[in-house]
Amino acid sequence: MLILAIETSCDETSVALYGDDLIGQIIRSQIKLHQPYGGVVPEIASRDHIHQLLPLIDQLLLQNDRSLSDITHIAYTSGPGLAGALLAGASVAQGLSKAIKCPLIPVHHIEGHVLSPLVGNTNVTYPYLAVLFSGGHSLLVWVASFREYHVLGQSIDDAMGECLDKMAIMMGLPYPGGPEIEKAAKLGDKYRFHLPQPMKTNDHCQMSFSGLKTAVKNIWMTLPQTEQDRNDLAASLQHVCSAVMLNKVEVACAQFPVQQVVLVGGVSANQYLRQSLESFCAKNHISVGYPERSMCTDNAAMIAYTAYLMVQHNIPVLTQKVRPRWSLGDL
Ligand code: KG4
Ligand code: ZN
Numbered sequence: 001m002l003i004l005a006i007e008t009s010c011d012e013t014s015v016a017l018y019g020d021d022l023i024g025q026i027i028r029s030q031i032k033l034h035q036p037y038g039g040v041v042p043e044i045a046s047r048d049h050i051h052q053l054l055p056l057i058d059q060l061l062l063q064n065d066r067s068l069s070d071i072t073h074i075a076y077t078s079g080p081g082l083a084g085a086l087l088a089g090a091s092v093a094q095g096l097s098k099a100i101k102c103p104l105i106p107v108h109h110i111e112g113h114v115l116s117p118l119v120g121n122t123n124v125t126y127p128y129l130a131v132l133f134s135g136g137h138s139l140l141v142w143v144a145s146f147r148e149y150h151v152l153g154q155s156i157d158d159a160m161g162e163c164l165d166k167m168a169i170m171m172g173l174p175y176p177g178g179p180e181i182e183k184a185a186k187l188g189d190k191y192r193f194h195l196p197q198p199m200k201t202n203d204h205c206q207m208s209f210s211g212l213k214t215a216v217k218n219i220w221m222t223l224p225q226t227e228q229d230r231n232d233l234a235a236s237l238q239h240v241c242s243a244v245m246l247n248k249v250e251v252a253c254a255q256f257p258v259q260q261v262v263l264v265g266g267v268s269a270n271q272y273l274r275q276s277l278e279s280f281c282a283k284n285h286i287s288v289g290y291p292e293r294s295m296c297t298d299n300a301a302m303i304a305y306t307a308y309l310m311v312q313h314n315i316p317v318l319t320q321k322v323r324p325r326w327s328l329g330d331l
């Protein structure tokens with residue numbers, strides 16, 4: 001089996017080859033194209049995916065000494081994500097599968113993220129609690145095994161990454177804001193501003209980040225907006241995001257026999273979040289895992305791996321449509 005996978009749900013164009021293991025992958029970020037606008041422009045994203053995909057597939061095959069005729073399956077992200085961006089990947093995948101006469105496997109992007117820590121050299125094994133924070137999604141999933149997922153809760157409005165991105169722009173920092181908030185926070189006092197911790201509770205894992213944006217904005221508007229103000233507010237915001245995460249992990253641990261927590265998605269690169277999760281878990285005798293570095297952000301390797309498991313488990317392909325809105329519970 002040789003799977004070619006295509007990921008184009010947002011602002012990374014990525015392609016990967018998977019046999020019984022990951023053979024190779026290329027990720028091309030569109031950050032530079034979107035930076036002047038302070039966020040992802042969907043039309044620019046779709047057009048660039050179309051430009052990039054075929055040359056990237058050629059490059060991937062060449063680098064790994066394979067040709068199109070070696071491919072046995074084509075996988076692509078069919079949702080959730082930006083409609084136009086998803087369509088770009090789906091069209092190329094559908095065209096190629098017709099040309100080389102091989103089956104097409106539409107993959108759920110969130111399922112890819114949730115399974116990403118199982119690809120490559122990590123110590124993660126089933127069952128585990130997956131904690132996903134990215135620019136588009138925030139959710140906690142109990143992963144008992146492949147296709148045995150229990151979504152414990154998710155954000156009812158913005159994702160954590162989206163909140164960080166928007167607050168960074170407001171404070172004059174470039175896109176993407178998450179890493180900028182982390183940099184600024186290193187120089188700031190996290191206790192200077194008291195931000196409300198949204199949906200703090202001991203009985204559910206639902207989250208919300210929209211009101212937090214308003215709280216940060218209201219504070220920012222009363223300040224002289226010096227460099228120190230920005231660093232302190234960034235540190236306070238990062239601190240409250242970490243508190244939300246720990247609160248929800250604690251609730252999840254009360255509901256499931258959690259011995260392993262895995263932090264996935266773009267925000268999982270944040271060292272402050274990692275350290276606070278690690279110290280919480282150490283106190284509770286729980287291990288912490290992460291995907292390999294290249295699999296924290298959007299990538300085709302996780303899509304290829306999910307498709308590989310789908311083939312192994314004979315999961316029928318029900319639709320080839322793209323689904324911009326698609327909950328993990330509807331798999
Ligand atoms: O998973 P990802 O690459 O794409 C989506 O599916 O959204 O996640 C991107 C998100 C952005 O919001 C970005 O600001 C955030 O991950 N991010 C970070 C860090 N690096 C990336 N947030 C906080 N700290 C970081 N170091
Ligand atoms: Zn993603």
